Amino acid sequence: MQNLIKYSFLAAFLALAGLGFMDPVLAQEAAEAAAPAIDSGDTAWMLTATALVLLMTIPGLALFYGGMVRKMNVLATVTQSFAICCVVAVLWMVLGYSLAFGNGTAFVGDMTRVLLHGMDMNAPFLLGAGMETGSVQFTIPESVFMMFQMTFAIITPALITGAFVDRMKFSSLLVFTVLWVLIVYAPIAHWVWHPLGMLWAAGVLDFAGGTVVHINAGVAGLVAALIVGKRTGYGKGGGHNFAPHNLVLSLIGASLLWVGWFGFNAGSAGAANGRAGMAMAVTMIAAAAAALSWMFTEWSLRGKPSALGLISGAVAGLVAITPASGFVDPSGALIIGLVAGIMCYWGATWLKHAGGYDDSLDAFGVHGIGGIVGALLTGVFALKGIGGVSGLIEGNPGQVMTQIVGIGYTIAWCALATAGILYLIKFTIGLRVEPEYERDGLDLSLHGETIL
Numbered sequence: 001m002q003n004l005i006k007y008s009f010l011a012a013f014l015a016l017a018g019l020g021f022m023d024p025v026l027a028q029e030a031a032e033a034a035a036p037a038i039d040s041g042d043t044a045w046m047l048t049a050t051a052l053v054l055l056m057t058i059p060g061l062a063l064f065y066g067g068m069v070r071k072m073n074v075l076a077t078v079t080q081s082f083a084i085c086c087v088v089a090v091l092w093m094v095l096g097y098s099l100a101f102g103n104g105t106a107f108v109g110d111m112t113r114v115l116l117h118g119m120d121m122n123a124p125f126l127l128g129a130g131m132e133t134g135s136v137q138f139t140i141p142e143s144v145f146m147m148f149q150m151t152f153a154i155i156t157p158a159l160i161t162g163a164f165v166d167r168m169k170f171s172s173l174l175v176f177t178v179l180w181v182l183i184v185y186a187p188i189a190h191w192v193w194h195p196l197g198m199l200w201a202a203g204v205l206d207f208a209g210g211t212v213v214h215i216n217a218g219v220a221g222l223v224a225a226l227i228v229g230k231r232t233g234y235g236k237g238g239g240h241n242f243a244p245h246n247l248v249l250s251l252i253g254a255s256l257l258w259v260g261w262f263g264f265n266a267g268s269a270g271a272a273n274g275r276a277g278m279a280m281a282v283t284m285i286a287a288a289a290a291a292l293s294w295m296f297t298e299w300s301l302r303g304k305p306s307a308l309g310l311i312s313g314a315v316a317g318l319v320a321i322t323p324a325s326g327f328v329d330p331s332g333a334l335i336i337g338l339v340a341g342i343m344c345y346w347g348a349t350w351l352k353h354a355g356g357y358d359d360s361l362d363a364f365g366v367h368g369i370g371g372i373v374g375a376l377l378t379g380v381f382a383l384k385g386i387g388g389v390s391g392l393i394e395g396n397p398g399q400v401m402t403q404i405v406g407i408g409y410t411i412a413w414c415a416l417a418t419a420g421i422l423y424l425i426k427f428t429i430g431l432r433v434e435p436e437y438e439r440d441g442l443d444l445s446l447h448g449e450t451i452l
Contacts, residue, residue, distance in 0.1 A: 036124045036137055036139060038122075038123070038124050038139060038140065038141060039139035039140070039271070041272050042139045042270070042271040042273075044272070045271070046140050046144045046145075046267060046270065048263065048267075049148060049262075049263035049264075049266065049267025050147050050148045050263065050267070051263070052260045052261075052262060052263025052264070052267070053148065053152065053155065053260055054085075054151045054154070054260075055256055055259070055260040055263075056151075056155055056256065056257050056260035056261065056263075056264065057081055057084075057085055057151070057154050057155045057158050058081060058082055058085050059253070060253050060254075060256035060257040061081050061158050061159065061253065061257065062078040062081035062082060062253065063078070063249045063250065063252050064253030064254050064256075064257060064311075065077050065078070065080075065162050065165065065250075065253070065361055066078040066246075066249055066250075066253070067244055067245070067247055067248065067249030067250030067252075067253060068244040068247075068308070068361050069166060069245065069360075069361075070166070070241075070242065070243075070441070071245040071441075071451065072440070072441025072442070072443055072444070073165065073166050073441055073442045073443060074245060074246070074443065074451060075443040075447060075450070075451060076165075076441075076442035076443050077161070077165050079170075079447060080158070080165075081158045083174065084157050084158045084173075084177050085158070087174060087177050088150070088154045088157065088177065088181055089150060089154065091182070092146075092153050092154075092181075093115065093150075094114065095182065096153055096181055096182060097113055097116065097146050097149065097150070098110065098113035098114050099182060099186035099187070099190065100149065100153075100185075100187075100189040100193075101113065101127065101145075101146075101193075101194055103128060103129075103130065103194075103196055104190065104196065106197060106201065107187060107190070107191070107198065108186065109186070109190050109194065116143075116146065119142050120141070120142060121141050121142070121143050122141070123142075124137065124140065125138040125140060125141060125142035125144075125145045126138070127145070127194065127195065128196060131196060133201075134195050135195055136195060138270050138271075139270075139271060140270065140271075145270075148267060152189075152209060153181060153185055153186075153189070155213065156181075156212070156216060156217050157180055157185070157217070157220075159213070159217035159218075159221070159363055159367055160217050160220045160221045160224060160363060161173070162359075162360060162361030162363040163220075163221030163224050163225040163359045163361070163363040163364060164221070164224045164225055164228045165360045165361060166438065166442065167229075167231055167433060167438055168224075168228055168433070169429070169431065169432065169433050170446050170447075171429060172429060172431050175425055175429065176421060176422065176425055179421045180220065180418065183417050183421065184220065184414055184417045184418060184421075185212070185216065187413070188211065188216055188410055188413065188414070191409070192206045192212050193206075193212065199211070199405075199406050199409060202402060202406070203389075203399070204402055204403060204405065204406030205323065205324075205327055205375075205379065205382060205387070205389060205399070205402075205403065205406075206323045206375065206378075207265070207268050207279070207322070207324065207325050207326030207327060207378075207387070208264055208267075208268035208279070208326070209264070209322050209323065210319075210320075210323025210324070210374045210375040210378065211323065211371065211406050211407065211410040212410075213322070213367075213371075214319045214322060214367040214368070214370060214371030214374070215367075215368060215371035215372055215375065215407060215410050215411065215414070216371075216410060217367050217368075218363055218364040218366070218367035218368020218370075218371055218372075219364065219410070219411050219414045219415050220414055220415075220418040221359060221363030221364050221367070221368065222363070222368060223415055223418045224422060225358055225359045225363075225364070226357055227419065227422045227423065227426065227431070228422070228431050228432055229358070229432065230357075230358035231358055231360065231438070232439065234358045235358075247307050250308065250311060251307060254312075254315060257315060257318065258287055258314060258318065261287070261318045261322075262283060262284075265279045265283045265321065265326075266280040266283065268325070269326060275326055275387075278326075278329070278386060279325040282321055282324070282328055282329070282330055282333035283318065283321055285321075285330050285334055286318070286320060286321035286333040286336050286337035286340070287314045287315075287317040287337065288317070289333070289334050289336075289338045290314060290316045290317025290318075290320065290337040290338065290340045290344070291310050291313040291341065292313070292338075292341065293313065293340075293341030293342050293345075294310065294313025294316060294341035294342070294344065294345045295309055295310050295313055295341075297342050297345050298345060312344070312345075312348065312362065312366060313344070315366055315370075316340045316341055316343075316345075316366050316369075316370045317336075317341060317370075319340065319344075319366060319367055319370030320337065320340030320370045320371070320373050320377070321333055321336055321337065321340075322374055323371070323374045323375045323378045324374055324378040324382070326386070326387050327378055327382040327383065327386055327387035327389060328378070328381040328382060328386065328387075329381075329386060332377075332381030332382075332393075335377070335381065336373070336374060336377045336381065339373060340370050340373050340374065343369055343370070343373050344365060344366050344369050344373075346369075347362070347365035347368070347370075348366060348369075351365065351369075352364075375403050375406065375407050376400065376403055376407070378391070379391050379392060379399040379401075379402065379403035380393060382394075382399060433446070
């Protein structure tokens with residue numbers, strides 16, 4: 001019996017020792033199995049989300065804005081969205097992606113991804129690879145991450161056009177788009193969404209673009225409206241009727257925006273997981289709540305609920321929930337939506353009239369105000385169990401101050417750089433169309449086309 005026990009211990013010892021001399025092929029296979037791999041489910045979802053976000057610009061935003069302008073400017077308006085899509089897609093590939101998501105500094109990325117150089121389609125993407133300060137591991141190829149972010153870069157300058165429709169030269173718009181994406185959008189995207197970025201390091205929460213997309217676009221729109229100037233005939237006694245020519249187009253566009261926004265917010269989880277599911281749920285809730293709060297506010301103040309108000313409220317809720325979508329629960333989303341509908345109604349009516357500026361389609365009133373409301377309330381309603389960070393309601397009031405810092409930096413850089421770009425264009429090739437072009441409509445004057 002003693003011999004049996006002795007030989008059993010000896011066999012066990014030799015077996016364990018043999019693990020140290022594992023076949024090299026088996027050892028390599030074990031290491032590869034432990035390494036991160038591309039997940040087909042996550043990749044499939046992110047491909048779908050990317051298509052949904054592109055749907056937001058073409059045709060979503062194009063129709064939303066196109067229906068709200070006068071009939072003589074509808075083609076020029078939808079063409080702006082389509083042209084921006086084409087310009088930014090090429091620009092993102094050449095330089096924009098590298099400036100936003102190359103490692104670089106705390107302010108801007110480097111040139112390592114110019115022309116998408118060095119992109120590995122067979123390995124999961126590691127954002128911030130090689131950094132000592134940390135990185136973010138994805139289970140999708142870098143090409144999918146790059147494309148998803150491209151669609152964000154496309155819609156942001158397209159949103160700005162709502163502030164100056166009917167009066168900017170098409171050539172000037174193209175130049176503005178190129179300079180703005182490189183000088184304003186790419187650095188702010190780097191600040192917020194790259195592990196080396198200064199707002200990331202400060203702890204600013206922006207799940208899907210409250211600062212990067214909406215405050216950025218809204219503030220740029222306000223600056224553009226001020227520098228380009230009012231539409232001819234705008235305001236009391238101006239004598240022009242700027243009523244939307246076809247709100248059915250705008251309603252269809254808003255509906256496409258709403259559907260596409262699920263890709264915008266739920267896709268920002270970077271994977272097909274529970275956080276993406278919660279982001280989708282809170283997106284739906286906030287949009288519906290904001291549509292209702294705008295509608296009832298308008299109904300009580302003006303006596304009638306308008307179709308334009310209902311769809312504008314829905315977009316306001318979508319904007320406000322964007323930074324919060326990966327951090328809040330349905331209760332927080334409901335409050336964010338209700339507040340956003342009221343505040344954006346105020347921004348698109350009272351604030352615009354009090355300020356005396358001509359923000360034609362309320363780019364600042366909806367996206368600027370909605371983005372600020374959403375970014376602030378993210379700091380209030382963030383839950384550790386959802387996004388890993390507590391907000392004010394969980395005893396962390398400092399997160400609200402952190403959000404204010406992020407809002408402040410975004411507004412300051414966007415306003416300063418946007419003004420510089422616009423003045424550069426104004427004093428070189430000019431910003432505004434000729435008075436007779438504006439009078440006759442941009443469709444015919446700029447593009448030689450018209451709708452009957």
